[in-house]
Amino acid sequence: MTAPLRIGTRSSELALFQARQVASLLAAHGVESELVTYTTIGDRILDKPLSAIGEKGLFTAELEADLLAGRTDCAVHSLKDLPTADPAGLFLVALLEREDPRDAFVTRPGITATTLAELPEGAKVGTSSLRRRAQLRALRPDLEVCELRGNVGTRLRKIDEGQVDAALLAAAGLRRLGLGHRIVSLLNAPEWLGAPGQGCIAVQARVSDEAMVRVLQQLDHAPTRLTVTAERSLLASLEGGCQVPIGAATLDEPEYGLMLHAIIASVDGETAVRGGLPINVNDPAASGRELARQLHAAGGAAILEELRATTPNVLKDGAQ
Numbered sequence: 001m002t003a004p005l006r007i008g009t010r011s012s013e014l015a016l017f018q019a020r021q022v023a024s025l026l027a028a029h030g031v032e033s034e035l036v037t038y039t040t041i042g043d044r045i046l047d048k049p050l051s052a053i054g055e056k057g058l059f060t061a062e063l064e065a066d067l068l069a070g071r072t073d074c075a076v077h078s079l080k081d082l083p084t085a086d087p088a089g090l091f092l093v094a095l096l097e098r099e100d101p102r103d104a105f106v107t108r109p110g111i112t113a114t115t116l117a118e119l120p121e122g123a124k125v126g127t128s129s130l131r132r133r134a135q136l137r138a139l140r141p142d143l144e145v146c147e148l149r150g151n152v153g154t155r156l157r158k159i160d161e162g163q164v165d166a167a168l169l170a171a172a173g174l175r176r177l178g179l180g181h182r183i184v185s186l187l188n189a190p191e192w193l194g195a196p197g198q199g200c201i202a203v204q205a206r207v208s209d210e211a212m213v214r215v216l217q218q219l220d221h222a223p224t225r226l227t228v229t230a231e232r233s234l235l236a237s238l239e240g241g242c243q244v245p246i247g248a249a250t251l252d253e254p255e256y257g258l259m260l261h262a263i264i265a266s267v268d269g270e271t272a273v274r275g276g277l278p279i280n281v282n283d284p285a286a287s288g289r290e291l292a293r294q295l296h297a298a299g300g301a302a303i304l305e306e307l308r309a310t311t312p313n314v315l316k317d318g319a320q
């Protein structure tokens, strides 16, 4: 009997759920596996905004190091937490079928608003993502945006304790944890854009491990790979990781087919550049680069320049 395939994963509830999903897909292919769990820097530092920590791959570096060293056979990540460039020797061997990529509106008890628009003036909205903050401030400059960090469970607890009136969380994370009933409403593209790759679980492997690659690539979902490739190539072209106010989403539009939508917004929400482009299904990465070029030229460059000058760490790849 061969040894079980070792899957590296963070130890948060969401990460464990995602790793178990990979394990059960492998089991369906007759492959036995076990989980190797990690508590990462991003999980340990809970008192600072992620954008202020400013280290590369806060949630991913330790898993990647052990995978490279052969202590695990693959690692499972939320795609949106992964820097856009693969570390040398590793690549994304499988992208699982995407869950709902939208952000969800969640409220504390006593709040009757069912959408952002219905929130009373000056209400407190929690998020730790610059992308969500920027879009919030653009839509509702009167709201007070509050830092809200921690795992999904921790964030919900802080909401329920009344630290904030409402918050924005990824619908995919809530649903995976069986917390879909907490979703009051969903924020739709193209008006509101999630993180590039949001809702997609990625499996990382060593390029050199051919036998493992053959096993793991069976889990890849081609339509998901197409859309997230377009979204992440846009992000890569704009030199941003997840800690930049860049949103992206792909919509299947009857007239145009798959359309890539994106926004670059200043953190104060005062300036935003948005655009959309049909995805070339034969070269989705080229479509991502082209939309990035258009947004850059249409004022995105100035927004990113300003951001670099004020928050030097922000434009390093990171996670949120």
Ligand SMILES: NCc1[nH]cc(CCC(=O)O)c1CC(=O)O
Pocket (backbone or CB within 6 Å): 078, 079, 080, 081, 152, 168, 169, 170, 171, 172, 173, 197, 198, 199, 200, 201, 320
């Ligand atoms: N920021 C952490 C994170 N990374 C991935 C998800 C959700 C699951 C996914 O996007 O696949 C979340 C939670 C959230 O943003 O609310």
